[in-house]
Amino acid sequence: MDKAAAYAISALIVGFGVSILIAGLSSSAPALWICVGLIPIAIGVWSAFGDT
Numbered sequence: 345m346d347k348a349a350a351y352a353i354s355a356l357i358v359g360f361g362v363s364i365l366i367a368g369l370s371s372s373a374p375a376l377w378i379c380v381g382l383i384p385i386a387i388g389v390w391s392a393f394g395d396t
Contacts, residue, residue: 350391357388 361384368377 354392361385
């Protein structure tokens with residue numbers, strides 16, 4: 345149960361980053377928002393597949 349919750353939280357973090365990335369594509373400075381969106385994506389992937 346704890347692992348499932350950890351993966352769910354990681355998926356939410358990645359989803360948040362993807363939403364920033366998608367919203368950033370239609371902004372006036374897409375390169376900036378793409379970089380900002382990659383940070384939570386990297387954190388979520390690291391959290392999901394990092395050492396336990």
